[in-house]
Amino acid sequence: MPASDMPSDHRPAPAAPFPGTSPRVVQGDGGGESTLTVVVAFCANALIAVAKSFAAVVTGSASMLAEAVHSWADTGNEVFLLVANRRSRRPADAAHPIGFGREAYVWSMFAAIGLFAVGAGVSITHGIQELVHPEPAGSFGVAYAVLGLAFVLEGISFLQARRQVRAEARRAQHDTLHHVLVTSDPTLRAVFAEDAAALVGLVVAFGGVLAHQLTGSPVPDALGSIVVGVVLAVVSVVLIDRNRRFLVGEAALPATRDAVLRAIAAMPQVERVTYLRLEYVGPRSLYLVASVDLTGDEAETSVARRLDELERAATASTLVAGAVFTVSTPEEPSLL
Numbered sequence: 001m002p003a004s005d006m007p008s009d010h011r012p013a014p015a016a017p018f019p020g021t022s023p024r025v026v027q028g029d030g031g032g033e034s035t036l037t038v039v040v041a042f043c044a045n046a047l048i049a050v051a052k053s054f055a056a057v058v059t060g061s062a063s064m065l066a067e068a069v070h071s072w073a074d075t076g077n078e079v080f081l082l083v084a085n086r087r088s089r090r091p092a093d094a095a096h097p098i099g100f101g102r103e104a105y106v107w108s109m110f111a112a113i114g115l116f117a118v119g120a121g122v123s124i125t126h127g128i129q130e131l132v133h134p135e136p137a138g139s140f141g142v143a144y145a146v147l148g149l150a151f152v153l154e155g156i157s158f159l160q161a162r163r164q165v166r167a168e169a170r171r172a173q174h175d176t177l178h179h180v181l182v183t184s185d186p187t188l189r190a191v192f193a194e195d196a197a198a199l200v201g202l203v204v205a206f207g208g209v210l211a212h213q214l215t216g217s218p219v220p221d222a223l224g225s226i227v228v229g230v231v232l233a234v235v236s237v238v239l240i241d242r243n244r245r246f247l248v249g250e251a252a253l254p255a256t257r258d259a260v261l262r263a264i265a266a267m268p269q270v271e272r273v274t275y276l277r278l279e280y281v282g283p284r285s286l287y288l289v290a291s292v293d294l295t296g297d298e299a300e301t302s303v304a305r306r307l308d309e310l311e312r313a314a315t316a317s318t319l320v321a322g323a324v325f326t327v328s329t330p331e332e333p334s335l336l
Contacts, residue, residue, distance in 0.1 A: 026318040034187050034283070037088045037161050038169050041191045042078035044157040045198075048150045050074050055146035060137040061260035062130040062218065063208035066123035066225035067150070070201055070232060073119035074194050080111035081187040088282055098322040101282010102247060108186035109243040115194065123229030128223035137221060140213045149207070151202050158195035165192055173255075182253060185283040186243055197235045252278035252286055264290055265336050267313065271295045274332035281321050288314055290322040291332065303327060 049071035056064040084107035092099040137143075162176070165188060169179035182190050188245020211217075252260070257278050265273050275291035294306055307325045314323035 005140060008066065012136060018230075031074060033164050035082070037083060037164055037191050038078055038081045038187055040160045041157045041195065042075060042082070044153040044291045045071050045075040045078060048153050049144045051149055055143050059139045059209075060126055060135055061139075061143055061205075061209050061212065062221045063205040063212075063228065064143050064146070065126055066228045067147075067201060067205045069122045069126075070119045070198065070228060071150070073115055073232075076118070077111035077114055077190065077194065080107045081190055083107045084111075084187055085155065090280035092321075097289055098281050099285065101280075104247045104283050105243045106187050108190055109240060109247070111190055112237045112239035112243060115232055116240070119232035120229045120236060123225050123232060125229075126228075127222045127225030127229060130218055130225060134218040134222070137209075137212055137218065144206070147202055147206050151199065153224060154195055154198045154202065157191070158199060161188065161192040161195055164188060166254055181238075181242065183286070184246065184250070184280045186239075186246065187283075190239055193239060195233050197231050200231055204228055204231070218264045229335050246280055250280045252280065256286075260288070261335060262287075264292065264310075264314075267310060269294055272328070272334040273336065274328040274334060275326075276335060284319060285321040286319055288320050289326075290323070291326045291328045293328040293330075293332075293334075 035186075049068060052064060052068035052071050055061070056068045084104040087107065088099075088101050088104035090100045090103075165180055165183075166176055168183065168185075169176045172179060174182070180189055183189055204224050204227045208221040208227075211220030211224075251257070257276065260278060261273055261276050264270055269292075271293040273290060273292050275289070277289040278286050281287045292310070294303060298306070304313070307327070310325045311323045312324075314320050
């Protein structure tokens with residue numbers, strides 16, 4: 001199946017089957033750039049978390065404390081995302097014939113839940129407590145310096161995620177934000193969304209600290225903490241929903257399905273295609289089931305060999321983790 005015919009979230013390159021496993025099972029795209037994106041985010045968030053924690057202790061600002069909690073939550077989440085990348089790329093084996101791709105969604109789900117429970121929950125709770133029991137803040141210059149440093153570091157991480165997203169979106173002919181939502185790579189989506197939320201949170205925290213300094217009232221600062229928590233809650237709910245959909249079984253996008261259908265129909269052994277199912281089983285990894293009407297009218301053994309050839313041809317693409325072809329009945333209508 002020609003890789004150039006498949007407008008998925010990555011254009012696959014030909015790959016050989018795993019040694020010692022069925023030729024119908026191949027490894028998905030390596031995802032090395034996604035790992036780099038997560039590592040950059042982890043380093044940035046760890047540095048930011050330490051700086052914000054120091055500023056929160058020195059200033060007593062509710063918004064700074066919310067931001068510190070947010071950064072520690074993001075740092076922990078990047079660990080989950082690194083585990084997701086590593087475990088989802090393990091080779092297929094006899095017990096897992098289509099690989100471990102869905103592990104990416106499991107560990108990314110843990111990260112999204114952590115962002116909701118720790119980042120959003122603590123920020124909102126602390127903001128409410130600050131409204132009920134306000135405390136004065138000071139050393140505002142420290143807060144501004146840390147917020148500025150955090151904005152630079154978060155910006156670097158966000159630019160790395162945005163660069164990868166834009167490159168993939170351009171290949172898939174998607175809008176950037178649309179690609180973030182539909183991509184089968186949960187770690188890329190998580191880093192992009194978390195970094196975008198972090199930049200918004202920093203602006204909100206700056207406004208809360210500034211309003212506290214100008215008015216002397218801790219109310220704007222506390223409200224800033226609550227707003228940061230709400231932003232994190234919205235982002236985490238979106239991430240949880242997207243991971244849930246891929247775990248349950250997300251079908252390929254219509255454009256990808258149409259391209260795969262055309263590619264199968266163009267194979268010299270195929271007269272027509274009557275059934276096609278494409279389901280994501282990991283980042284950039286699809287499982288294919290198709291019913292085809294073969295050209296000619298040959299004996300059973302010959303048909304079996306030809307079906308095997310079709311399956312081998314399909315899994316020559318790194319986009320296809322596994323493939324099953326069956327013979328159509330005469331009465332089944334063609335999909336093209």
